Amino acid sequence: MKYYLIEATTQVLYSGTAAEKAEELRRLRQLRDAYLDGRHDSPPVRPSVLNAWSRSRLAGVDPDKRQIDVFRRPRLEERLVRAALPVVRRLADAVSGCLAVVVLADGQGVLAHVEGDRAVRRLLERVQALPGADASEEASGSNAVGTAIEEGRGIQLCAAEHYIEGFHTFACTAIPIKDPITGRILAVLDVTSRAEDLCPAALELVREGAQQIMENLVQQLARRERALLDQYWQALKRSRRAGIIATNGETVIASREALKLVHSEDYPLLFLQAEEALRQGSTIERLVTLTDGRPVRLMAQPSYDGGEYVGTLLLLLRSVGGTGRTASRPHRTPDPFDHLVGVSDPFRRMVETARQLLAEKGPVYIWGEAGSGKHALAQAMAVALGGGLQSVDCASLRPGQLRSQLRAWARAHTILLRHVDAASPRLGQALLDLLDRLGPQARVIATGLRRPFGAHKEGPLPRLLRRLAAFTIEVPPLRERREDIPLLAQAFLRCRGLNSYLSLEVAQALTRYDWPGNVAQLESVILSAAAAARGRDITLADLPPDIVHAYRAPRLSRWEEVELEALRQALLQTRGNRSRAAELLGISRVTIYRRLKQCQRLGIDLGLHV
Structure with a gap:
């Protein structure tokens, strides 16, 4: 296959005698010196090498540099690591007898793994060619790893074909590993030996290794495509009336209803909407006009399986009346909840509850864990209610400061009490008194961590929470x-x-x-x-x-997740008392300790900030 072609160095370095090889290495050195001196009367080097030297000079790389001096963290995607590491280790065993090493670099040219012959590894260490070393042409001049990235194809460089002095000891053969869908360079596979030990097997080893890594990536891709098919079937069950198209940029699955609606000329427009939805990371809804002039309502929704993007679902409905404008959103009143991000069922239920409570008259208490988004939801409700807003942080407000707030509160249409469950008893009583004086037109929205009707002691604060909880909204934690x-x-x-x-x-x-x-x-x-x-x-x-x-870490089963959540809730309810939590759950205290040890071993944070 063309992708696996590698441009080799001069033939004499493979098949010549020892004297011929030594003469060829001297010739390459003379050609490099002539280039650096600005003399171009010598026989030219390969065009790819000359281009690499030119790029290195333009980047300001010092040709006399004897070691790598730029270091960064390598950035390899996990799927690439899964596909490549077994191949790298197998190749390392194969080349160790050939006095060579295998190098895996990331898509930017930063070395991530170096395995193989110990003597060659020591030579590489002398020039700082270690994991974390930046072998891009911009940092280290022409070399097989950096030049393969720049050229976008496999290449072999030997001795003075490298730009910097420190690399002249080596012969390197590298090929870029590309994403099977996008063609983006994910990594570079390289085999490096001493220049005098270069052998024809290097080309074949790198070629076979790259092919195996690509096959491994394709096998992982097949799992993603099966996940895309599952998402398609689920969407088909949910919406029989809509035409449904599922695509991941390469595979397209279309329902019978979708095939009735769209023609081949319509797909570029639809795929543009799929790309925009993925770029935005959220669902988009639009009225679009197909090539035959028919308007359809389009919803483009990125689809994930276990957090991994598998494709985008396109739902198409015939638009009744009116004409569509290509890729334009129909005019509508701005929705104050639009900026809240989420598609999950708990999120949708929360927003729908908030919408319904806008029509009610009593106070609303929004509660949930710290950082879960209570304030954002409260602000959205306040915007939807309109009028003036007066916001107070009860955690820092002192009772004596309330008097100065009275006039502002009297003018406000909505009063937002943040962290109301953190108020002092004196402030709780003062707020109770103040609520009695508020006119019927004022809406009160409060946020807090506590359950509104939990097992709290009697006093001003529990009474305040019960007073504010005429209507309640629980904000789900992010793990749900x-x-x-x-x-x-x-x-x-x-x-x-x-x-x-x-x-x-x-x-x-x-x-x-x-x-x-x-x-x-x-x-x-x-x-x-x-x-x-x-x-x-x-x-x-x-x-x-x-x-x-x-x-x-090992993943929990669905049953273990349910069991873990029950344990978390019991410990929260008992404020970390393990004996009482065991009684609530009907299990022994020993079992509680065993479950907690399991969580610690797996690195699971129960979030018990009590």
Whole structure:
């Protein structure tokens, strides 16, 4: 296959005598010296080598440099690691007898793994060609890894064909490993030996290794396509009237109803909508006009399986009346809940409850774990109610400050009491008194961590919570709405104007993590990861170690997750008292300790901040 072709170095270095090889190495050195001196009267080197030298000079690389001096963290996607590491280790065993090593670098040219002959590894260590070393042409001049990335194909460089002095000891053969769908370079596979030990087997070993890695990637892709098919069938069951198309950029699955609606000329427009929905990380709904002039309502929804993107679902409905405008959103009144991100059932139920309570007259108490999004929901409700808003943080407000708030509260249409369950008893009583004085037109929305009718002692604060809980909304923790996590992460990046995107492994890792700090913690992690990624796609290397550890740890079964959540709730209800939690659950205290030890071993944070 063309993809696996590798441009080899000069033939004499393979088949010549020892004297002929030595003469060829001297010739290459003279050609490099002539290039650096600006003399071009010598016989030319290969065009690819000359181009690589030119790029190296333009990048300002010092040709006299004797070792790599730029280091970064390698950024390999988890699926690439799964596909490549077994091949790298098999090749390392094969080349160790040939006095060579196998190198795996990331798509930017940063070395990640170096395995094989010990003597060659020691030579590489002298030039700092270690994991973390930047072998891109921009940092280290022409070399097989960096030049394969620049050329987008396999290449072999020997001795003075390398730009910097420190690499002249080596012969390197490398080929880029590309994403089977997008063609993006994911990694580079390289075999390196001493220049005098170069043998024809290097070309074949690298070629076979690259082919095996690509086959492994394709096998993983097949699992994703099966997941896409499952998502398609689920969508078909949910909506029999809509035409449904599922696509991941390469595979397209269309229902009978969709085939009735669209023609082949319509697919480019539809795929543009699928790409935009994926880029935004959220569902988009639009009125579009097909090539035959018929308007249809389109919903494009990115689809995930276990946090991994598997494709986008396109739902098409015939539009009754009116004419559509291509890729334009129908005019409608702005929805104050539109900025809240989520597609999960718990999220939808929460938003629908908030909508319904807008028509009620009594106070609303919004409760849930810290960082789960209570304030965002409360603000959305306040915007929907309209009029003036007066917001108070009860955790920091002193009772004596209430008097100064009275006039502002009297003018406000909505009063938002944040952290009301953290108020002091004196403030609780003062708020109770103040609520009695408020006119009937004022709406009160309160947020807090406590259950509104939990086992609290008597006093002003419990009475205040019961008074405010005429209507209640529970905000689900992030671990109960995992399908929203990739959407939220991409929304945080978009809101900051950042161009980074999540790799598939990162989306999976974020989805599997339990997020004791909920949405607030997710936002902090994503923004920190984007800063570390510096404009590139975010990979596992940019995430905190505990999230990566949780991703790589054994996964719990669905039954174990239910059991773990019951244990979490019992410990929260008893404020961490294990004996009482065991009584509530009807199990022994020993079982409680055993479950907690299992959580510690698996790196599971129960989030018991009591």
